[in-house]
Amino acid sequence: MKSFSSIEWKGSAKRSWDMFKNGCGNIMPTLSKLSKAFLLPIALLPIAGVFLGVGAAISSNSGADSFGYFFGTLLNKMGDVCFGNLPVLFCISVALAYTKDSGIAAITAVVGFLVMNGMQAALLHTQVMDTATIFAKTKDGWHQLVYANGGVDWAASGINMQDVISYVSASSLEVAESGKGLVVNANRELIDGAGSVYYSLLWINKIPNGLITSNIGVTSLNTGVFAGIFVGAIAAKCYNKFHQTQLPSAISFFSGTKLVPIVTFVAVIPLSFIFMFIWPYVGMGLAAFGQASGKLPGGLDSFIYEVAERSLVPFGLHHVFYAPLWWTNAGGSIAEAFNSTTTPEAQKAFVEIWMKNHVDIAQAWGITEATEAAFNIIKTNISTQYTDLWQSMGDQTMAYKVIANIKVLNFTDLEHLGLNIGRFQSGKFGFMLLGLPMAGLAMWLNVPKENRKEVMGIYFSAAFTCFLTGITEPIEYTFLFLAPWLFYGVHMPLAAISFLFAGLFKTHVSMTVSGGFIDYIVFGVIPFFGSKAMTAKSAFAILGVSAAMAPAYFFSFYFAVKYGKVMVPGRDGSASVALATKADYKASKGLNVDGSKIEGSKSTANKADAAEEARVQKATKIIEFLGGESNIVDVDACASRLRLTVKDGSLVDKDGIISLGGATGALIRGTNVQVVYGGEQEAIKPRMIKILDEQRKVKK
Structure with missing residues (x-):
């Protein structure tokens, strides 16, 4: 038997490693585009979240039918509708991201989304039991119902409909009396403990009501944002492949872009069946995961989440990671929380705290004491009257739905059902309010003292931006690209500790995208003072966490930068550090990028022309440093980075790109290149696209 020598083993291992690296490099552009796609709907959420939070606070503190009530409800619903339609927004965004912002692809994605959900609606039905096996319970006992002409013959059954307490499908009266029958409603539909109907889809029975929702008016599976992402990707693929297709003359009318929605219409059919086959099981599995992770001791679930989320930030993939936890039942579910609370003690404990928090609603619903029956009344009323709240899932979605329906359910109530809402969000406030700003100060x-005045603006403006809005890029990427060990060895562990304590203290403060002071006011202060949505500890413990993280960040970064000899801006002896890019700075002085004087730079018009010329020259040089037009596959941008896909990453001159000014660093992973600018990328991207188009036309 032939054996490998050590050299052969090493050679084989090296080839395997190279294959793995190449595979990762090819995956990165795809994931990068997916992350960029998520930014479009995410960018909408801040304003929607503010409207929802402020509207809920105004309406809950205004009298019925008053101006304040209607105005607050108006604001609330304007924000709420965005979160209720996240799946289709993600569907459109993914289609746009993979097709260079094609409007045809966006419309096609909506068509595909409607078709997929329409197929599910056609095959989705409630479980109706046979008429010969229905028994009704009254205060006098059990009675078998007699059916005639499609309905109950109450006279023949010997009871009045108004006297019925519950209905059961059972093989015999003895089975019904034993409590082993199947509980149904007046329409003979199988129901759960909250009175919500179970659904059947193909061969799968007893699908919980929480896994069914209305997707833009179509009753179908509650797939969260997952189905939208897949449909958007299919629409993009169909567009890229068929939008230039020429059909035979007899059917040429359907050529080009008209062919795209037709192909997509057919292409989503197998996807719809795949979701119908597996999603009921996947959905129930995700719900089980959400419940299990919520039962980890202390704030361990929050700690683990932040280690993973922050680790992906440098690659721009953190949006992909947190999406399921924020917007699907992987992050928890209201319906599952109620349905999993089955012990009498837990049910009574919930009712007791709920009655204290909702006195008026308790009276309206006839609840006067903490009993199992009262728990079921609350479940039934919420599941039937507040379906959006009942079906909400995901850490952020649940938080927003609770704020929108604070009169019937709040964060403190849900603690008693095992839901620590905010566990994947509120930890950000700890390091965004004071932690990273103190790192900037450090x-x-x-x-050096002689340079501090010159660079004060860049540090303090970045620190204030982080505090106010939670935008961390200017500070994070400064040390990330200068010394990555600062990010992974200092910042990431501290951020995870912030999440650990936020989860431990059960701080139910939600957010839009980042944990800045504005979000804290909207989702912490206003809900607490406006409607007592949470306890004082929940609302204000986050300030204590933030206060603790401030010195931790300051001293950690101060000594790490000092003894690690990290050359942060201004420390290398240069005082020429400014927020403006190098091209903008030279243009304002009447100079080109190469330092030559711009002719006629004294006039305002000429200065504007010079600035544009400088930007064009910079974009041209970037193309050159990327290996030229022939090496560039795609040009894109996100919130802070220029994202590029090239054919050969080894041809990219990273130092050359950074030497042009404005960039705080560049990252190359296989064929994926990311250059961090923090704002200028939005000006560079269109100019690069235009220059590349011109260069390619000349080649033709």
Whole structure:
């Protein structure tokens, strides 16, 4: 038997490693585009979240039928509708991201989304039991119902409909009396403990009501954002492949872009069946995961989440990671929380705290004491009267739906059902309000005294931006690309600790995208003072966490930068550090990028022309440093980075790109290149696309 020598083993291992690296490099552009796609709907959420939070606070503190009530409800619904339609928004965004912002692809994605959900609606039905096996319970006992002409013959059954307490499908009266029958409603539909109907789809029975929802008016599976992402990807694929297709003359009318929605219409059929086959099981599995992770001791679930989420930030893939936890039942579910609370003690404990928090609603619903029956009344009323709240899933979606329906359910109530809403969000406030700003202060204090005044603006503006809005890129990427060990060895562990304590203290403060002061006011202060949505500890413990993280970040970064000899901006002895890009700075002085004087730079018009010329020259140089037009496959941009796909990453001159100014760093992974600018990328992207088009036309 032939054996490998050590050299052969090493050679084989090296080839395997190279294949793995190449595979990762090819995956990165796809994941990068997916992350960029998520930014479009995410960008809408801040304003929607503010409207929802402020509207809920106004309406809940205004009298019925008053101006304040209607105005607050108006704001609330304007924000709420965005979160209720996240799946189709993600569907459109993915289609746009993979097709260079094609409007045809966006419309096609909506068509595909409607077709997929329409197929599910056609095959989805409630479980109706046979008429010969229905028994009704009254205060006098059990009675078998007699059916005639499609309905119950109450006279023949010997009871009045108004006297019925419950209905059961059972093989005999003895089975019904034993409590082993199947509980149904007046329409003979199988129901759960909250009175919500179970659904059947193909061969799968007893699908919980929480896994069914209305997707833009179509009753279908509640797939969260997952189905939207897949449909958007299919629409994009169909567009890219068929939008230039020429059909035979007899059917040429359907050529080109008209062919795309037709192909997509057919292409989503197998996808719809795949979701129908597996999603009921996947959905129930995700719900089980959400419940299990919520039962981890202390804030361990929050800690683990942040280690993973922050680790993906440098690659721009953190949006892909947190999407399921924020917007699907992987992050928890209201319906599942109620349905999994089955012990009498837990049910009574919930009712007791709920009655204290909702006195008026308790009276309206006839609940006067903490009993199992009262628990079922609450479940039934919420599941039938507040279906959006009942079916909500995902950490952020649940938070927003609770704020929108604070009169019937709040965060404190849900703690008693095992739901720590905010566990994947509120930890950000700890390091965004004070932690990273203090890290910025620590870096600034490491700058030589003679340079501090010159660089004060860049550090303090970045720190204030982080505090106010939660935008961390200017600070994070400064040390990420100068010394990655600072990010992974100092920042990531501290951020995870912030989440650990936020989860431990059950701080139910939600957010839009980032945990800045504005979000804290909207989702912490206003819900607490406006409607007592949470306890004082929940609302204000986050400030204590933030206060604790401030010195932790300051001293960690101060000594790490000092003794690690990290050359943060201004520390290398240069005082020429500014927020403006190098091209903008030279243009304002009447100079080109190469330092030559711009002719006629004294006039305002000429200065504008010079600035544009400088930007064009910069874009041209970037193309050159990327290996030229022939090496560039795609040009894109996100919130802070220029994202590029090239044929050969080894041809990219990273130092050359950074030397042009404005960039705080560049990252190359296989064929994926990311250059961090923090704003200028939005000006560079269209100019690069235009220059590449011109260069390719000349080649033709």
